Amino acid sequence: MIHIQLATTGLIACLAGLAWIDARSMRLPDILTLPLIVAGVLLNVLVLGTPWASLVGAALGYGSFVAIEIGYRQLRGRDGLGRGDAKLMAAAGAWCGGWLLPLIILIGSVTALAFMLTRAMIRGKTLDSTQAFPFGPWLALGFLAGWIYRAYGPGLYVAF
Template identity: 35%
Template sequence: MIASFNLPELALFALFGLVFGSFASAVSYRLPRGEPVAVDRSRCPVCKTALSARDLVPLLSWLVSRARCRHCQAPIPWRYPLMEFALAVLFVAAGRLAHADLMMAVCLAATFLGLLVIIVTDLEAGIIPNVVLLALVPVALAYRSCLGWSLTEGALGAVFGFALPWLARAGFRRLTGRDGLGFGDVKFAALAGLYLGPGGIGPFLVVAGGLGLVMGLLWRLSGRGEVFPLGPALCVALLIAVAFPEWLSLGYPE
């Protein structure tokens, strides 16, 4: 029988997911605006009133306030409870996927948190924050260590992950005079290579490309223009790869 965390432990993962989901929503709002992440208190973006602890209870505060600021009655966007709920689900998934390995659970949870922040910032502001990519580098190294994978191969994967999209970007620009990929996408692919190694970067790019085609089509059908953020597709592809490496023929060590 495969070991796993018990129900109370998974409930604790969900609780941590709610708390870090609130943190992720604040980070994804502040980073594109150049605001300090961990120093300043949370404030209503409309009336600028500093929020107290009663305003910051994940999900519950939003429900009790009926999705409105307690001070100015401005509507509170759905992004906040959705991110809190999503990360609670993802943290529970991390606990389930880790098979009672706490370090692996932490690596997966931290990865999911970073990916969620990137998805939201790219959708809302069209950027993949460097600070989030850098924060995920030690997480990627710890992830490989948990699986017994070579750190040297991880570094080689990062090189491949950077080089292949960069060459594609340079070639597209030479042919069309336009950028087909943002440089943030190239840097993200390097991070994916660090996680997956040289053997995983090819399948990852194929999956990300397929997801990008689907998401790009939906983006255009919704009338948002021809240029669409690729970050969400890259994030979903990496999430699948780190959660189920056997799906990309990477496998877990025996």
């Protein structure tokens, strides 16, 4: 259990850093996202004993967001997601497994939408579909919720 607690502490620190950087610069740097992928795979191999769940989750997380990025660009003629978001989702899949990716995306999307709507209402403005905003902080929140569910079980997750 001590390994899980140390991993969780490191994950929180890394996700907080990524969220802060993305909120300020609209970038998720490789120097943090790529080691996070490796750490998730190693944790699953050495501690949790689920290497395939980690590898499949990383591939699904990255692949699905790259597909969304490319599809959006082709449909709208502009970027919607960045590769940093795809790498963060690869890390989420590596840590949590592929089956939790829909929950992670749901939490990230709902919290991002709630924040953007609240901010627009406070400012007395409407949402503009061309305005870019960082998605990484919200994906990081979903990632953390998914990891807590995976590592500590649904009983602790429901307590939040």
